[in-house]
Amino acid sequence: MSLVVARFRPPGPLLAVLAAASLALAGCQGRERSETPPEAGDVVVARVDGVPVWTSDVKREAVAQGLIGEGEPLDPASEPFRRTTDEVIDRRLLAAEAARRKLDKDPAVQRRLAAARERILADLVVDATVTGAISEQAIRTLYQEQVRLSRASEEIRARQILVATQAEAEAIRKLLASGGSFEALAMERSLDAATRFNGGDLGYFTVDIMPDSYEAALKPAKAGQTIGPFQVEGGWALVKVEDRRPEQPITLEAARPQIVRFLTYDQVRDLLEKLRGQAKVQTFLKTTPDVPGQPREPATGPPAPQDEPEGKTEGTKP
Incomplete structure (x- = not known):
């Protein structure tokens, strides 16, 4: 979440x-x-x-x-x-x-x-405004509200073996069917350097973050089932689904920095809206209409030259 x-x-x-x-x-x-x-x-x-x-x-x-x-x-x-x-x-x-x-x-x-x-x-005024607003109670209240509103999804824990060819993947599938250890074969045969040395363990994840080929193969799979081989980027994969569970919500401590940033933003935004509403603010910035294909001045580039006022002739050549 x-x-x-x-x-x-x-x-x-x-x-x-x-x-x-x-x-x-x-x-x-x-x-x-x-x-x-x-x-x-x-x-x-x-x-x-x-x-x-x-x-x-x-x-x-x-x-x-x-x-x-x-x-x-x-x-x-x-x-x-x-x-x-x-x-x-x-x-x-x-x-x-x-x-x-x-x-x-x-x-x-x-x-x-x-x-x-x-x-x-x-x-000073921002510090004084925010200090009173960002209380432990405010943090916990927002956290509980976001947990309540978060969309419930499912997490999968799986292991994978990634090999270069379909033929090699089929050979490994037969070894698994005859009682071979998925973890041992992953360490011995898998090309995925990130997971091979821990037995192909992918940890817990939601299928929506996986490439389309994994998502399509894993959605109907049940815990304990080995699926594949199916083609993925970089080769062919066999995946063993070890567990399916409801997605675990983010902990309060992990969410705390993000909540504090939001509450800070919320307080400063409200304060500035109030102050702007009470003050007379005038801006005199020129706007140039966008022209398709027109080169844009870099954000860090020098300022564009200002147009000379009408009638100004000082320093001009005939």
Whole structure:
């Protein structure tokens, strides 16, 4: 069973976004000398021109780099912690140097700083909205609903022997009819490298995921029956059906990440619909009608040249 929920890549972890923006913002904040721990239990692990570097600063950077997950511990005595501390110090020094050179006064840089601030604030409101909505009860409720709605089907467990020719397959079928071991013959004769060394075991599967030739042969087969040979891609197959059972639903733990993505998407979508409904949003994008056969500009290509306004003659040649 697979959950019928939308695929959605939720916004990146808030801490990762904060870390990504911190280089730009550090120039504005680098002279703050507050000795108040920003988080409970925080301790100073370094100072840069008297400004403290806290344990939480280092952990935030480690999360941004993917060294640890959000909320996971990072031993201050470990090499990754020491290395990340050095990187935070280097970033502080570079940011301070950028401020000394007044790079943060450039209008283009100020726009980037403003965009970083917007991203941080946007993630804050998303985080606050989603945190209350994605509860264990909400996850279990959606899981039970999807289990109830899923279409019941049947799983088959089978083994196969794959050989190159029909004649060889017929010879193996006769050996099986006279008492030969399917598992032993699969290991000895089968060409399927993926299954031959485990006795041809295909595991449990539903017939709808199999090639048409397998689906047609297996649908009417009963447990314990050996069918074939029949032609398949790559040769001829003999298949032994070992078991048939109702398809087992996906477990809650296996479905949990997908459910969380869906609930996150659902909450963010509702929030954005509400905000768009309350705001006056105008867009001024030009659309070009599709012309059959017209080459399309690559998504990563340079922007198309803008049409010059009517009447503009400056810089033109006669």
